[in-house]
Amino acid sequence: MAEIETDYLVVGAGASGMAFVDALVSESDADVVLVDRRHRPGGHWLDAYPFVRLHQPSAYYGVTSRRLGDDRIDTAGPNAGFYERASADEICDYYARVLDADLVGSGRVRFLAMSDYRGEDDDGHHVVSLLTGRETTIRVRRKLVDATYVASEIPSRHSPPFVVDPDVRLVPPHHLVDLGDVPSGFTVIGAGKTAMDTCNWLLETGVDPGSIQWIRPRDPWLFNRKFMQPLELVASYMQLQARFLEAAAQADDGGDFARRMAAEDVFVRIDPEVEPSVFRGATISAQEIEALRSIERVVRNGKILGISSAHITFPDGEIGADPRHLYVDCTAAGVRPTTPRPVFEPGRITIQYVTIGIVPWSGATIGATEASKEDDDAKNLLCPSFTFTGEVADILELSRAGIGGLIARTMDPEVASWNATCRLNPARSAPEHVDDPVVAEALASIGANLGAAMENLTRRVGGPRTPTPAGRIPSG
Numbered sequence: 001m002a003e004i005e006t007d008y009l010v011v012g013a014g015a016s017g018m019a020f021v022d023a024l025v026s027e028s029d030a031d032v033v034l035v036d037r038r039h040r041p042g043g044h045w046l047d048a049y050p051f052v053r054l055h056q057p058s059a060y061y062g063v064t065s066r067r068l069g070d071d072r073i074d075t076a077g078p079n080a081g082f083y084e085r086a087s088a089d090e091i092c093d094y095y096a097r098v099l100d101a102d103l104v105g106s107g108r109v110r111f112l113a114m115s116d117y118r119g120e121d122d123d124g125h126h127v128v129s130l131l132t133g134r135e136t137t138i139r140v141r142r143k144l145v146d147a148t149y150v151a152s153e154i155p156s157r158h159s160p161p162f163v164v165d166p167d168v169r170l171v172p173p174h175h176l177v178d179l180g181d182v183p184s185g186f187t188v189i190g191a192g193k194t195a196m197d198t199c200n201w202l203l204e205t206g207v208d209p210g211s212i213q214w215i216r217p218r219d220p221w222l223f224n225r226k227f228m229q230p231l232e233l234v235a236s237y238m239q240l241q242a243r244f245l246e247a248a249a250q251a252d253d254g255g256d257f258a259r260r261m262a263a264e265d266v267f268v269r270i271d272p273e274v275e276p277s278v279f280r281g282a283t284i285s286a287q288e289i290e291a292l293r294s295i296e297r298v299v300r301n302g303k304i305l306g307i308s309s310a311h312i313t314f315p316d317g318e319i320g321a322d323p324r325h326l327y328v329d330c331t332a333a334g335v336r337p338t339t340p341r342p343v344f345e346p347g348r349i350t351i352q353y354v355t356i357g358i359v360p361w362s363g364a365t366i367g368a369t370e371a372s373k374e375d376d377d378a379k380n381l382l383c384p385s386f387t388f389t390g391e392v393a394d395i396l397e398l399s400r401a402g403i404g405g406l407i408a409r410t411m412d413p414e415v416a417s418w419n420a421t422c423r424l425n426p427a428r429s430a431p432e433h434v435d436d437p438v439v440a441e442a443l444a445s446i447g448a449n450l451g452a453a454m455e456n457l458t459r460r461v462g463g464p465r466t467p468t469p470a471g472r473i474p475s476g
């Protein structure tokens with residue numbers, strides 16, 4: 001049995017773990033051991049469906065110290081006029097370079113691939129190689145870092161939550177690029193970003209909208225990608241911030257908040273006749289929404305209980321099924337709800353959302369905060385954690401924690417100065433555009449509404465909650 005010693009043991013080399021380690025190593029002289037069950041860094045992107053792309057610009061995804069992509073504005077296709085969005089292959093290649101060149105290259109990070117974290121006892125933390133079965137004991141001088149807690153649930157590692165007869169062809173989305181027989185049509189199951197990506201890809205690839213049936217139990221509110229643009233287009237993102245704070249200052253509840261954002265075109269929905277009840281922070285363009293609206297066979301009978309060659313069964317009845325249809329299971333949750341925990345505890349860090357959306361920005365913020373001070377209570381005040389439950393009703397709760405953290409970090413000179421230049425911060429180029437009247441209007445509105453937003457949110461949902469202490473990291 002091998003034994004090693006380190007300052008930080010980080011479990012999980014996905015977007016969360018990589019952004020944390022990069023920020024920590026850049027801002028301190030810490031030594032880190034990073035472990036992952038997978039063979040390389042990248043987390044769920046290593047198993048993603050082949051037509052997936054980031055739903056936000058690459059310009060603020062990844063880690064702080066290395067650019068992802070070329071910060072180019074696309075000139076054609078559904079993303080025309082917006083900053084480029086990386087494919088899964090680009091993201092995985094990027095994380096491999098970050099690991100090899102920047103992290104391991106620093107001489108202060110060791111990566112144990114194909115290694116499952118198994119827990120801690122009096123001897124230390126235990127990691128087992130999934131190839132050899134060999135165990136390594138790791139003695140941790142400072143902290144264990146759980147970078148698995150907000151991990152995504154993805155289609156390729158998910159079982160359908162309904163009964164499927166053996167003669168029904170049900171596939172995850174990544175099988176669509178490798179079909180044997182041509183199906184008579186496609187039934188896409190799910191209401192989230194994966195289902196939208198799948199429908200859009202089928203349409204872009206030439207499938208007639210009339211051949212697609214979409215089983216969409218609930219409709220989501222989505223961020224309009226037009227307002228998620230950084231760098232030279234940062235005025236758009238500052239407008240989003242301003243409209244967000246105005247809504248937070250005035251909204252009675254989550255539904256009211258979403259309708260206020262929709263009135264400003266910042267939130268969009270697929271069907272203007274249906275009031276969405278889901279919010280997971282996903283982003284979409286007007287062009288993609290327009291394409292999705294061409295699919296007219298939308299079934300809203302709730303969640304499927306079972307599929308046979310003759311029927312699709314729902315809680316309140318059934319509809320007929322075409323035995324030659326291909327069913328595409330897009331019901332994996334993607335971003336999962338979690339119980340918020342303290343980010344900083346004695347001997348432990350749990351990486352969670354501390355920024356509204358943008359997992360890597362949260363991971364890096366936690367890394368930079370850890371490097372900046374010693375006291376866990378002080379660090380938790382800078383990084384209140386929250387979750388995306390998926391429910392519109394909970395938007396005010398996540399906004400209170402998200403905006404509260406933003407204000408606290410802005411008032412901390414060290415963390416604020418790090419954040420001002422952090423490439424994962426979509427607003428980082430705003431100071432260079434203060435002469436733009438749109439940016440100036442947004443900054444004035446943000447200043448005018450910040451206090452009122454916190455006051456209204458606290459009145460509606462109460463003050464900060466006491467998070468539940470961390471539990472065990474599940475092993476494989």
Ligand SMILES: Cc1cc2nc3c(=O)[nH]c(=O)nc-3n(C[C@H](O)[C@H](O)[C@H](O)COP(=O)(O)OP(=O)(O)OC[C@H]3O[C@@H](n4cnc5c(N)ncnc54)[C@H](O)[C@@H]3O)c2cc1C
Nearest residue numbers: 012014015016036037043044055056116117151152358359
């Ligand atoms: C299709 C899709 C698109 C998305 N697009 C965006 C986007 O544009 N912007 C955005 O901010 N977010 C996006 N998200 C949200 C997404 O959750 C994050 O961006 C991010 O990739 C999640 O990273 P993670 O490190 O938290 O989790 P994961 O990528 O799941 O990584 C967790 C890692 O932990 C490892 N692990 C778990 N348990 C153990 C153990 N016991 N021992 C060892 N290793 C372990 C796993 O092998 C895995 O590699 C998207 C999600 C999906 C599914």
